[in-house]
Amino acid sequence: MKKITIVMLAVAMFLSIFAIGAQARTVSGSITINGSSALLPLMLQAKKEFTARNPRVKMAVSGTSSISGPQSVRRGVAQIGTCDWDASTNVPGFKKFDGLVANKVAAIPFATIVNSANPVNNLTQQQLIDIYTGKITNWSQVGGNDAPIVVVNRAFGSGTRVNYTAKALNGATIIRSGANYKEASSSGVMATTVRTTPNAIGYIDLVYVTSGMKALSFNGVAPTVANVINKSYPIWGYGYMMTKGQPTGATKAFIDFVQGKTFQNGAVKKMKFIPIGAIK
Amino acid sequence: MNDYINLHDVNLFYGTNQALKDVKLQAAKHEITAFIGPSGCGKSTLLRCLNRMNDLIPNVKITGEISVAGESLYGANTDVESLRKNIGMVFQAPNPFMMSIYDNIAFGPRRFGVKSKAILDEIVEKSLRAAVLWDEVKDQLKKSGLSLSGGQQQRLCIARALSVEPDVLLMDEATASLDPISTMKIEELVQQLKKDYTIVMVTHNMQQAARVSDKTCFFLNGEVIESAPTKTLFNNPEDKRTEDYITGRFG
Amino acid sequence: MQQTNSTASKMSGRHWRLMFSDQVFKWFCLFSAIVLCVVLFSIVFFMGKTGVLTFEFVKVTEYFFSLNWNPGFDETATYGAGIFFIGTILLTLLTLIISVPISVGIAVFLAEIAPTRLKETVRPILDLLVGIPSVIYGFLGLTILVPFVAKVFGTQLGDGLLAAALVLSLMVLPTIGRISDDSIEAVPQKYREAAYAMGCTKLQTIFFVVLPAARRGIVSAIILGMTRALGETMAVVMVIGNVPQLAESLVQPTSVLTSNIVMQIMAVPFESTWNYALFFMGFSLLVVALLLIVFVRIINNRSEVQ
């Protein structure tokens, strides 16, 4: 009896070791992620948590711009390309990437921002469109001080710009020149410009709204996570992980992890993104 | 006019290091006075006191009295620039400016306000003639001063010094870097210049002092050991150290 | 006899070894020098090869002379890069106008006027400025200079050529200043002595003797600073405003070659006219910089001949 127990125990132990080994083997490999800089912090955090659980997976994460995500995937340089829009469809300015599959990461809310000294608190969609297309050029036209409006835009190719233009400006064509118009090279420059320019208007990821600037309501709705979830605030977009065909192996494991409850309710919420399940 | 240049109790310190001790000297007008002595004896330092070139070195302190033609060099309102103009200097190594022969000579007069081309031409020719260089370079005045040979360069420097018509010409081992033939030419030149200028020269070469100068001063460790007409100094030195030096026992 | 023989053979063995290592080393040095050339040629070739593809789709005249930069992926796209060329030229000139007098002044101050103590303190500090990342210059420019410029000029935005030129001037100051400083310092003392002995004031000595003698060093310092100004990206992009329009004033947002490249290169697909057009801008910068260098060499050679 004793012998049998010992043998069985040994077999069980052996099997369990084997099983662990087998499981570990299924999630090994290397994943290269490239793309959106806005999603980079999230990806870095995901990498940290994922590799802690799956030490056999080698990961390299970098962020340059949204468009470089799907591009590197198509060229085979990266397994996952992060992008602020669904690159498997056409968006204004960018053709779709055939053969890529979009996997949602999280929802990203965006906010219209002005300098904190600006008395204006709300703009309608029409007012925003008129400002960004150059029809309204003075804050007094929208109930503010008698001061010219300084329009701050992001560079072409910025995911924030693609989303904001589509959702807030209804795809309108933004002005391209003028003494009171400039383009910011990154979210940081956008934030600093609005903070230091009294009559500026710009837009930014809601996460980045900090002191010195304030987020405007859109059609009377305040830009909050709650308002995005209840769908009353429309300026938001999903961030995507683009893969070549359906993901497999370690890539699939990683995407599953990112879309899983632990990560969505943990890091995604903490970093003030909105979990994908929250918006029905 | 035997005390045209007059030095009285001149002391010079580099920081705390005393380079000249109680120097007393006279030099006569239109004579050639030579300073001799082993290297480091202070002869060049003293020469540089005569046109205040030592002002350019930080931490130099000079006491005592130096005067030229009765005018003190270190007075409270001495005009250093005018002083240096009146006391020209030729250096050990030829140092023509990196510009044409013409511009080298015209440099000084231009700084003192001569603008007319005609006058400048005249000064250039006169100075080059005085330095016995005119015939060699008159067809190539536009060429760089650096393209000349060493001896020619040194004569160019002399011409440059003469261009502003100084009263005194200081020559700091002006032939040290030259070959014997060039040296000879310069020595001849110096003899001619004596007519119009008072010349003080530092030389390493005793024979040169003996050949050229009217008066010789022997320096040792910052002191003037002996100062006498050249013939006297070389034939009948009073001091034992002078004798040792000129007979080649040291130095 | 035996012994001398073996010494001789040892000697000659040693001799050959020395000769051999001498030759190997010489070849290594030549090889290293050629590596540099190869690197440069590959860069020029690669940039050129990619850039020239632009002209399969864009007319050369349109690219250089049109001011209408409206790239895109449809038929209406236009690739007039004239604005950026003009912007770069203006920015570089403005930078030089501001920085050359100051930098050369500092060089004169350090080499000719400042007491030794001060020199030895200031030189390492200037060297240190070279090591400050351009990102820091950019952010100081963005947070302090741009609002300041806006206030002084009473405009809404302070971004533009002036802000960029000021930032760049500060960035090239150590480059131009220190190299000029070195070349002024290298002017032999004998020239100064000659000038002083003629009765020149310090000012006259510096202007008529020292600076002309250090001319070549100063010119190459300026060119080096100029190429740095031409190629600087990270700092310029933060303060220039990045709008593809011709600047009507010094405080109007505009764009230059580098800022436009860095703003857009990441966002365009590699195989697109847009990308090629950006590469050609990089290539143009390269060519301009190389021409400048050749130009300086010609000037220097000519002055040498004279």
Add this chain to the structure above:
Amino acid sequence: MQNLKDFKASKLAKIFNQFFMVSMWVLGIITVFFVLLLLFLILKDGLPYVTWDFVIGLPSEIDAGGGIGPMLLNSFYVTILSLLVSIPISLGAGIYLAEYAPDNKLTSTIRVCVEGLSSVPSIVFGLIGIALFVEYFQIGLTIIGASLSLAMLNLPLLTRVSEESIRAVPHSYREGSYALGATKLQTIFKVVIPVAMRGLITGLSLVAGRAFGESAVIILAGGVNASAEMWDFSLFSPGGTLAVHLWYVQSEAIVPDAKEIAHKSAAVLLFVVLAINLLFRIPLWWMERKMK
């Protein structure tokens, strides 16, 4: 003819001279003051708050209190690797130009190349880095890619400095060595390089400082983030350095203390560049003391 004998130095020249001296002093003092102000601006918001935990700590993406350990390590690692690659080549090229180069077409071509290379905008090296390491070798954004791209950037400046300091060694030293029967190689290594060492080290510290602070090349060729663990010396780890981290933190980071991290990183960066300048000079002082 005017008699120059009576000419005096003009009053005007003296006044100009006085004015010039005063304005030079003013310029010098203003510049020094300005530079110090600049350094102060960079250091004041950061340096007082820099702690050891920050310097060697791991970065954080969510919570405040992240460090810069891996980035700082990368900065050193990438700088040193790039120097290891570029020093032999630059020194070789510098020696060639100063000691061997005959006066011919090849030499002047090489010279134009060195100067041309030094005028290549750094962003171009970054683009080349991407094309070479990411596109061609497909190794991604790594330390090795960043180091090699940076090495290309170092080459021209280092070559220039080597050539100049070797050329500055008086010819008499070489003759002394040849007279003793030394070969050219021995002369170069035993006589010329030791004498040129001062210039070489000063140049090296300049190049090292510049490489340490370079961002445009690293962003493109090394990526913006570093290894997730400390003391990771793998050549294929992500190659983001402190200068890049500074850019990242200022432009995209979400952590609540991004601004503080940026200030502290800038201070650390400047401090290290300063330290590099000083450290490189210590052996010089020591050598000079020994010589005395």
